Amino acid sequence: MPRITHHGDQNIPERKRMVNADLFISEAAISDMIGHAEKGAAENSEVMGLLVGRIYGDDKGIYAEADKAVTAGLHADEVSVRFDHSDMTRLFDALDDLDFEYVIVGWYHSHIGIGCFMSETDVQTHSSAFGESGFAVVIDPVKEELKVFKGSVNGTEEASMVVKESHTQMA
C-alpha cells in the first residue's frame, strides 16, 4: 500500500536541510510534470499525477524531496490522464504496482491558461488526501507557470521549492 505523508507520522527521519525550502524536487520530476501538462493542453485536458519521494524533518519542521512524478498506469505512453478529482484513488491504486519503497509526498495537476492557484475544489482534494501536510504542484503550460502549495491548517498555502539536478543527488 502507498504510504501517504502526514504530520502524525512517527517515522520521519531527522536530516537537516542545507537550504530553507519546503520541497526539493528533481529536474526529472519537473520535466515529467511539464511534459504531461503540455500533452494534456494540446488536447485541451487538464492532467494530474502524484509526486513520490521522501519526507524528512529538522528543527524547522517537515520538508520533502520529490524524486518522481507518476501518473495512472505509470507507463510513459499513458500520458493523457483526463483530470478528475476522483482519479486520486485510482492513482493511489496504480502505485501499488511500484516495487520500490516510496512515500507519496504530494500531487500535481495542470491548469490551462488560467494561471496557477488552488481552487476551492483543489483545496478540498488536497485536504481529503493529505490533511494538513503534503504538497500540491500546479502547472499552467500555456502561461508557462508552476507553483507549489503545501497543506496547512487553512487548507493550503503557497510553499517554497528548490529544483535539484537529478544526477547530483545528495546522499
Ligand SMILES: [Zn+2]
Ligand atoms: Zn486546479
